[in-house]
Amino acid sequence: MSEPEYEFFVDRTAILNFAAAVGETNPIYWDAEHAKATPLGDIVAPPTFGIASAHWNPNYSLRGARRIPRSEPKASGEVHRAGGGSLARVLHGEQRFAYHKPLQPGMKLVVTTRAGKTWEKEGKKGGKLKFSETVSEYRDEAGELVLVATSVGVLTEKAVEK
Amino acid sequence: MNTAKPSATSSGNPKLRASELKVGDTRELVLVENLTRTQIVMYAGASGDFNPIHHDETFATKAAGYPSVFAHGMLTMGMTGRLLTDWLGDGVLREYGVRFVKQVWPGDSLTARGTITAIGDDGSVELDVVTTNQNGEPVVAGTASAVLPR
Numbered sequence: 001m002s003e004p005e006y007e008f009f010v011d012r013t014a015i016l017n018f019a020a021a022v023g024e025t026n027p028i029y030w031d032a033e034h035a036k037a038t039p040l041g042d043i044v045a046p047p048t049f050g051i052a053s054a055h056w057n058p059n060y061s062l063r064g065a066r067r068i069p070r071s072e073p074k075a076s077g078e079v080h081r082a083g084g085g086s087l088a089r090v091l092h093g094e095q096r097f098a099y100h101k102p103l104q105p106g107m108k109l110v111v112t113t114r115a116g117k118t119w120e121k122e123g124k125k126g127g128k129l130k131f132s133e134t135v136s137e138y139r140d141e142a143g144e145l146v147l148v149a150t151s152v153g154v155l156t157e158k159a160v161e162k
Numbered sequence: 163m164n165t166a167k168p169s170a171t172s173s174g175n176p177k178l179r180a181s182e183l184k185v186g187d188t189r190e191l192v193l194v195e196n197l198t199r200t201q202i203v204m205y206a207g208a209s210g211d212f213n214p215i216h217h218d219e220t221f222a223t224k225a226a227g228y229p230s231v232f233a234h235g236m237l238t239m240g241m242t243g244r245l246l247t248d249w250l251g252d253g254v255l256r257e258y259g260v261r262f263v264k265q266v267w268p269g270d271s272l273t274a275r276g277t278i279t280a281i282g283d284d285g286s287v288e289l290d291v292v293t294t295n296q297n298g299e300p301v302v303a304g305t306a307s308a309v310l311p312r
Contacts, residue, residue: 014208021201021208022240023194028175028252038175040253047243047258051236054210062213089226092235096259096304100168102252145166150259 008053008138010107015045018052045103050138050147051095053111093131094152100145109138109146116150127157172285172311174253180285180310183278189249193241193272193293197233202268205237228265235262238272238302242293245274250287250308260291260304271296276306285312 012030019029027034028044035043054060103109116133123129131154138147194201203217211234214221222231239260246255266272272293280288287310292303 017204018208018240021204022237022244023201024244026244026247026252038252039173040175044174044253046240047247047255048236048240051211052209060210062211092262094259094261095236095239096257097255098168098257099253099255100166102174 004059005110005112006053006057006059008056008109008111010045010049010103010105010109012043012105014052014055015043015049015103015105018049019046022046022048040102040104042104042106047097047099048095049103050097050136050149053109053136053138057111057113089156091154091156092151093154094150096150098148098150100147101140103138103146107146108141112137112139123156129157130155168256170256170284170286170309172254172309174251176251176254176310177249178251178310180281180287180312183281183287183310185278185281187278188275189245190273190275191245191248193238193244193274195271197266197268197270197272199231199268202231202233202237205234205240209234209236211236230267233266233268233270235260235266235302238262238266238293241272242274242291242302245276245291246289246306246308249276250310254308254310256286256307256309258304258306260302262301263303264295264299264301266295266301270301272301279305283312285310 016030024046029046030043032043113134113136116135118132120128120130131152134151136149137145140146206212206217215226216231216234219231222228243258246258272295274291274293277290278287279290287308289306291306292300294300
């Protein structure tokens with residue numbers, strides 16, 4: 001099931017906030033003068049910044065400014081994307097990025113998301129785990145691939161222990 | 163639909179040459195000591211992931227049954243990315259992927275460790291990466307690849 005595509009505008013402030021949140025100390029993420037002197041020529045985004053496209057995704061289920069659905073998990077692997085699942089039971093199992101071009105301020109990207117593989121397995125502490133992959137492709141205005149992000153959601157039957 | 167592979171040509175702002183590395187080389191970076199709820203909230207704001215399980219203690223404990231709020235897996239992945247870029251350079255990564263092995267809680271201290279597993283004649287470099295908490299338990303584990311000048 002494909003979701004509608006959406007635009008993702010890459011800008012310096014978003015990159016700065018993201019770099020600060022992950023504790024970055026590298027000036028390439030905010031110092032334009034420093035960045036200009038490198039072969040990249042401008043500020044770049046940290047490797048996992050693509051995930052912040054969530055701000056621009058109209059269907060994203062975990063936006064704080066929206067009413068957050070809290071219904072019980074459905075038996076479908078798609079609940080973590082569709083936003084109908086229990087927030088307490090859907091965990092992020094795996095995340096992969098494939099980098100084609102650096103993300104830099106001023107880029108207008110189009111993100112297209114589709115469902116990938118789904119599978120199940122028994123959890124170590126009991127309870128079934130349902131895995132589902134979501135693949136997001138980020139393309140620039142020339143239609144060229146910039147980033148591919150693959151997310152694996154896990155629907156759990158019980159909460160994890162400390 | 164998408165079979166395109168990331169470019170195998172060196173680009174970006176590399177910090178070193180592939181020939182300066184050898185298989186088995188390792189590097190460690192302390193990512194955070196005593197992770198604060200404030201940093202978790204900063205990450206929620208920056209990433210857009212406002213799942214209350216990461217910032218709302220009442221929701222996390224009473225509604226969801228966790229011992230406390232816990233960090234986004236992506237925060238740990240993001241912090242772990244610092245090891246890769248500090249070591250190899252900016253815009254040189256071609257792939258980076260992790261499994262989220264264990265929850266990261268407020269107060270945790272995390273150290274990332276990368277190990278070079280392969281070096282190609284074309285300057286391509288493959289790594290294993292693992293981030294452990296203060297008890298030595300892996301919290302994320304995965305792989306990365308980069309292309310460096312030869």
